[in-house]
Amino acid sequence: MDDDTVIRALYDRYRRPLFGYVLRSVGGDRQYAEDIVQETMTRAWKHSADLDPDRAGRWLFTVARNLVISGQRKRVARVTEVPIEDREFPALGDDIDRVLQVWQVVEVLHGLSHDHRQVIIELFYRRRTVAEAAVVLGVPPGTVKSRSYYALHALRAALEERGVTGP
Numbered sequence: 818m819d820d821d822t823v824i825r826a827l828y829d830r831y832r833r834p835l836f837g838y839v840l841r842s843v844g845g846d847r848q849y850a851e852d853i854v855q856e857t858m859t860r861a862w863k864h865s866a867d868l869d870p871d872r873a874g875r876w877l878f879t880v881a882r883n884l885v886i887s888g889q890r891k892r893v894a895r896v897t898e899v900p901i902e903d904r905e906f907p908a909l910g911d912d913i914d915r916v917l918q919v920w921q922v923v924e925v926l927h928g929l930s931h932d933h934r935q936v937i938i939e940l941f942y943r944r945r946t947v948a949e950a951a952v953v954l955g956v957p958p959g960t961v962k963s964r965s966y967y968a969l970h971a972l973r974a975a976l977e978e979r980g981v982t983g984p
Contacts, residue, residue: 820862820865820866823861823868823870824858824861824862824865826870827858827861827865827868827870827873827877828858830870830874831873831874831877832854832858834874835854835877835878835881836851836854838878838881838913838916839853839854839857839885842881842882842885842913843885843888849888853881853884853885853888854881856884857880857884860880861873861876861877861880872924874920875917875920875921878913878916878917878920879913879917882913921976921979922976925972925975925976926938926972928975929968929971929972932964933964933967933968933971934968935954936950936961936964936965936968937968937969939953939954939961940961940965947962947965
């Protein structure tokens with residue numbers, strides 16, 4: 818893919834979730850959030866040769882988070898002569914860590930076999946019982962249990978490889 822195609826794909830796919838995240842991080846300041854998203858996309862353009870649009874979400878959110886924190890530090894470091902408004906920035910650590918973990922889990926789920934992924938989705942995301950998942954998937958309950966066992970082991974191993982640990 819050429820740089821323009823990569824950037825268009827990144828912008829189309831991540832602009833809204835990235836803007837929502839940044840908007841919450843900067844206390845609802847829409848203009849500032851737009852500036853952060855624009856700068857994030859500019860940096861993505863500079864690194865477009867290294868980015869895969871399907872897997873760039875974690876990188877984009879990390880860049881945006883760093884820009885928000887950097888901007889906050891700059892404002893705190895400078896003494897403002899005339900305070901225009903006080904911005905309160907929520908604690909970013911828990912929110913961004915949760916977002917990054919979700920991105921990693923999604924990436925790992927895509928690496929599982931179709932059957933294992935479907936069982937995980939039915940049991941844990943759609944919160945179906947083993948019997949309900951068996952009906953939906955058209956397999957016996959024992960097969961659902963077996964697939965979930967092996968899927969969870971594969972999921973745990975892949976997440977541990979990436980340094981993601983559970984509570």
